[in-house]
Amino acid sequence: EVQLVESGGGLVQPGRSLRLSCAASGFSFDDYAMHWVRQAPGKGLEWVSGISWNSGRMGYAESVKGRFTISRDNAKKSLYLQMNSLRAEDTALYYCAITYYYDSSGYLGYFDYWGQGTLVTVSS
Amino acid sequence: DIQMTQSPSSLSASVGDRVTITCRASQSINNYLNWYQQKPEKAPKLLIYAAYNLQSGVPSRFSGSGSGTDFTLTISSLQPEDFATYYCQQSYSTPPTFGQGTKVEIK
Numbered sequence: 453e454v455q456l457v458e459s460g461g462g463l464v465q466p467g468r469s470l471r472l473s474c475a476a477s478g479f480s481f482d483d484y485a486m487h488w489v490r491q492a493p494g495k496g497l498e499w500v501s502g503i504s505w506n507s508g509r510m511g512y513a514e515s516v517k518g519r520f521t522i523s524r525d526n527a528k529k530s531l532y533l534q535m536n537s538l539r540a541e542d543t544a545l546y547y548c549a550i551t552y553y554y555d556s557s558g559y560l561g562y563f564d565y566w567g568q569g570t571l572v573t574v575s576s
Numbered sequence: 577d578i579q580m581t582q583s584p585s586s587l588s589a590s591v592g593d594r595v596t597i598t599c600r601a602s603q604s605i606n607n608y609l610n611w612y613q614q615k616p617e618k619a620p621k622l623l624i625y626a627a628y629n630l631q632s633g634v635p636s637r638f639s640g641s642g643s644g645t646d647f648t649l650t651i652s653s654l655q656p657e658d659f660a661t662y663y664c665q666q667s668y669s670t671p672p673t674f675g676q677g678t679k680v681e682i683k
Contacts, residue, residue, distance in 0.1 A: 497612075497620065497663055497674040511670050514577075547619060560670050562610040562626075566619035 456567030474531040474548030485551040485559035490544035504558030545569040582675035588683040599664035608668035
């Protein structure tokens with residue numbers, strides 16, 4: 453059974469940093485591209501970042517480019533999101549998601565499975 | 577970025593009704609269109625990928641159609657467990673983008 457368990461969320465002041473983690477199990481981690489997708493309270497879904505299976509390619513939404521960094525550790529079957537210079541508008545539930553069939557970008561595709569999310573609240 | 581527009585934003589329907597949700601892309605995305613279901617306080621779940629392919633385990637009352645810029649998700653006979661919010665998503669070009677969602681409520 454595919455399991456994706458996010459952690460690391462919490463309340464943080466504007467301008468500070470936070471690191472999210474996603475622990476994966478139940479599938480061949482190396483075969484999948486990985487993503488972070490967020491959902492602000494009461495709002496829709498927004499893709500944040502994606503990474504190829506071997507970390508060779510990464511992509512970011514314009515809203516987080518230069519502030520967030522995605523990474524993965526295939527040996528630990530884990531995905532990470534380093535979030536710096538956090539803003540109030542980054543407040544959201546952050547989901548980890550996986551993609552098996554990706555295109556030449558190395559990560560673009562549909563999201564086969566999602567974790568339950570970890571909540572990030574940016575407020576003073 | 578490719579903009580995805582869903583209609584309607586919400587709808588009320590009864591158990592047994594046929595429900596249709598539309599998704600329009602701001603440019604042609606061939607058939608790179610996917611549908612997700614999200615229930616309250618739950619993670620999204622993939623229903624349909626590449627416009628019309630049913631994800632494993634998804635009931636056959638769900639179906640998808642369309643290509644180019646216009647796509648449709650149809651629920652042939654609405655069941656109590658189908659009351660949820662539905663999102664379309666394009667995987668034609670990065671960044672992947674979602675529609676704003678369609679909330680299906682009980683009439």
